[in-house]
Amino acid sequence: MLDDLRVCCKVIAEHPFVGIEIAEFQNAWESGGDPVSPDPLLDALGPLLAEEPQLSRKS
Secondary structure, eight states: OHHHHHHHHHHHHTSOOSOOOOOOOOSBSSTTOOBOOSHHHHHHHHHHHHSOOOOOOOO
16 A cells, blocks of 8 residues: 555656645554554655655746
C-alpha cells in the first residue's frame, strides 16, 4: 500500500499543487499496542517533501 502511495506522490510532485492534507498518524495500531515508526510513511511521502515546488510561468 505504501508503494502505491509513493507512486502517487511522485506523480503529484511532477505538477503544480497548492497544498495537500495528510491525515493524522497513529503511533500504534491498537490502544496500548507497541509504537510504530512513521519512517515508512515519510519515505512514501518523500517525493512530495523533497521536490522543488512547480511554479507556473506567465508568458
